[in-house]
């Protein structure tokens with residue numbers, strides 16, 4: 362076996378290897394005294410290796426922080442350093458040998474100012490693009506739906522819609538409850554659009570999709586230099602963006618307890634404190650929250666603050682699942698078909714009676730979102746202009762013609778449709794995998810031997826968080 366050892370490599374080779382792998386390099390001891398510097402660096406600085414060696418690094422390199430890194434042991438990556446009239450990008454690493462901090466290694470990237478300018482130009486155009494999308498996003502902070510977009514005439518749905526319309530004009534907090542895909546976000550948009558705040562922003566935020574450590578700065582913003590990687594000049598939080606308008610906190614049941622306390626304080630004091638800031642800023646925001654979880658049970662289990670629950674639950678609106686709105690299915694489906702027609706450049710698409718019957722039989726665990734996905738699939742595979750059972754996904758096509766509600770067999774035991782049994786089994790398998798994986802979704806997907814995307818999709822359909 363051939364063993365490769367670094368001390369088999371001649372020392373002059375090592376130096377050449379260093380020169381080839383990094384353009385400019387400097388090494389200091391713990392006191393910031395230069396122990397090594399290569400010729401390329403010296404040439405750029407207008408000095409020689411002989412003149413630079415053994416001198417304090419700050420006397421040789423303009424604006425260096427190598428002497429600081431060699432003392433603190435804190436790496437500084439991609440720091441912009443002004444040297445010889447050029448902005449260079451420097452990396453400074455502490456040199457730790459056998460667990461002891463012995464000095465620091467610094468490198469400067471970009472061969473010459475021209476190369477830097479090339480990168481600068483590229484980055485500049487990306488920054489411009491980013492600015493454009495940011496302004497566009499701010500402009501887009503308006504409600505996109507109104508009550509006329511909420512289709513349905515079934516009794517419980519109409520009651521929910523009428524209540525939402527009635528309370529939209531005042532400023533009270535609204536709590537929207539309903540399974541995933543029932544239209545909670547659509548309700549929130551409509552309430553804002555019908556309120557006196559409609560000229561001001563509508564800011565939706567999904568509490569479950571933001572990592573816990575970022576939630577506070579996303580909601581309340583941060584001050585300049587609040588943490589490593591923080592944007593220069595700070596950043597406005599969603600509460601500030603929503604000032605005078607409405608903030609929609611979706612999946613509020615997923616908000617960590619520590620954040621719940623902070624949110625409660627904001628609702629009580631009507632002011633926010635950006636991360637890293639000393640001052641409080643007044644905000645005037647109407648709050649709409651939504652969840653598919655049972656918040657009352659979460660309060661009992663100590664997972665949701667009771668005082669916050671009372672603050673949010675001033676007006677509770679419960680949106681019924683699609684399986685309890687069988688009479689609305691045809692109208693909603695046709696409305697979705699009309700929207701999809703435009704997207705897919707089709708005309709006068711219809712649903713066959715058989716398809717409507719199958720739709721009314723299905724239990725729609727993913728509610729209107731699932732119906733939307735099914736119809737999009739149908740339009741994609743459609744040959745003529747009528748959607749028939751053969752265009753449906755298999756799980757809908759193969760439904761038993763028996764009514765969806767649990768049937769009773771002669772022995773008197775309840776028999777559920779196979780798809781419901783399968784759905785229930787899937788849901789339970791996902792929940793056990795999640796608990797076996799300690800809540801880690803990636804690991805849970807691995808345990809089930811399914812892809813991450815499919816796992817997330819199933820969690821969404823079965824409202825598992």
Ligand SMILES: Nc1ncnc2c1ncn2[C@@H]1O[C@H](COP(=O)(O)OP(=O)(O)OP(=O)(O)O)[C@@H](O)[C@H]1O
Nearest residue numbers: 510511512513540541542543544545546547729730
């Ligand atoms: N009454 C309705 N009429 C027509 N389309 C609807 C209706 N309710 C919901 N939709 C459509 O169904 C989809 C899901 O709605 P929405 O995102 O509001 O549900 P949600 O309850 O907020 O879901 P989640 O809890 O998963 O965030 C959206 O595309 C929406 O346009």
